[in-house]
Amino acid sequence: MDEGFGIPVTYKGKELLFPASLVSFGWTHRIEVDVNGTKVSYERDENREWRALISPEDLEGHPNVDVQLLVAIGESIEEILKN
Incomplete structure (x- = not known):
């Protein structure tokens, strides 16, 4: 499945x-x-929370991507899936 969404x-x-x-x-x-x-992949961890998968090199090389933004995206995914 490769359905796009926002x-x-x-x-x-x-x-x-x-x-x-x-x-x-x-x-x-x-x-x-x-x-x-x-491109950042999110998957559920052992606590069933969404975690971002990105290499440290990719994170350092892109100033428009910071850890707090990745956390906020994971939290948004969780909220969307609750509804």
Whole structure:
């Protein structure tokens, strides 16, 4: 499945919308989000919370992607899936 959708996020007082898609891997899945030109994958961790998967090099090389933004996107994914 490669259906596109948007992830709305409120971050630093701004309303942002990040393009995303659901990617299936056998019995599990990830959500791939385009964060200002950087692909970040989200998957559930052992606590069933959404975590971002991105290499430290990718994070350092893109000043428009910071850890707090990635956390906010994960929280938004969780809220969307609760409804």
